[in-house]
Amino acid sequence: MVLDFSLRDLPGWVAVTLEPNHNPEALGKPPAARGFPVCTAEVTYRGRGYHAALGWIQLVNSTDNSSGGRRFEMDPFEPLGRLPHPFCFFGFAPTLFDAPSRDPQAPIVWTAHSFLAFIAQDRARMEARALLGFSWGFSIDNATFAYEAPAALAPSVWDGHRAFLAHEHPSWRFANGYRNH
Numbered sequence: 001m002v003l004d005f006s007l008r009d010l011p012g013w014v015a016v017t018l019e020p021n022h023n024p025e026a027l028g029k030p031p032a033a034r035g036f037p038v039c040t041a042e043v044t045y046r047g048r049g050y051h052a053a054l055g056w057i058q059l060v061n062s063t064d065n066s067s068g069g070r071r072f073e074m075d076p077f078e079p080l081g082r083l084p085h086p087f088c089f090f091g092f093a094p095t096l097f098d099a100p101s102r103d104p105q106a107p108i109v110w111t112a113h114s115f116l117a118f119i120a121q122d123r124a125r126m127e128a129r130a131l132l133g134f135s136w137g138f139s140i141d142n143a144t145f146a147y148e149a150p151a152a153l154a155p156s157v158w159d160g161h162r163a164f165l166a167h168e169h170p171s172w173r174f175a176n177g178y179r180n181h
Contacts, residue, residue: 001015001016001134001149001150001152002014002015002016003016003152004132005131005132005178005180006180007047007118007180008051010045010046010047011046012043012045012046012047012093012131014043014044014116014134016039016041016134016150017040017041017150018038018039018136018147018149018150020035020036020037020145020147021033021036021038022034024036024099024101027099029099029101030101030103032101032102032103032105033099033101035105035145036099036100036102036138036145037099037136037145037147038097038098038099039096039098039112039136040095040096040097041056041095041096041114041134042095043094043116044093045093049092052092052093053091053092053118054090054092054093054094054116054117054118055085055086055087055090055091055094055116055117055119055128056087056088056089056094056096056115056116056117057086057087057088057114057128057130057165058074058075058088058096058112058114059072059075059112059113059161059164060072060073060074060075060110060111062109062110063107063108063109063110064102064106064110069109072113072161072164074086074168075098075112077089084171085172086165086169086174087117096114096116098112098114106140107139107140107141107142108138108139108140109137109139110138110139112135112136112137113133113134113135113153113157114133114134114136115131115133115153116130116131116132116133117129117130120175125171125172125173126172127172127173127174128172128173128174129179130155130158130174130175130177130178130179131178132152132153133152133153133155133157133158133178134150134151135148135153136151155176155177155178158176158177159176159177162174162176
């Protein structure tokens with residue numbers, strides 16, 4: 001799937017792929033991750049330097065999360081622990097990479113909402129402005145995997161997460177809708 005965006009009157013796009021993890025060790029995962037999905041979202045943007053400073057905000061709803069699948073929660077990059085900002089990845093035209101896994105492979109339903117955003121700054125606090133979003137995920141039932149293909153998310157889905165994001169990161173603001181700067 002390819003999603004287009006425009007930022008500072010320059011074009012960009014995100015190429016999203018979802019595939020089974022056939023070689024977990026090559027991706028830094030344990031052997032038990034075999035068969036789980038691998039999602040990669042590669043950003044191409046005509047802006048250069050600091051204009052290409054973007055980040056990924058990812059929320060996950062999973063039947064094994066702290067709410068038991070009743071709500072979406074932050075999905076941080078685990079080696080970094082809890083972060084003072086909402087981004088799981090940030091950089092210059094950053095790639096989102098996620099390879100979730102569980103051991104053992106119990107029944108589960110797992111859905112991610114992934115949003116590409118940029119930072120607008122004023123003197124008071126930072127503001128994340130989403131450019132686009134997509135969903136993806138997987139489920140396991142009777143040791144059989146089913147993959148939820150990537151699908152574009154409407155700006156209203158981002159808006160539905162804004163109150164939670166503001167609660168989790170009170171020093172940040174989260175602009176409504178998808179934004180072009």
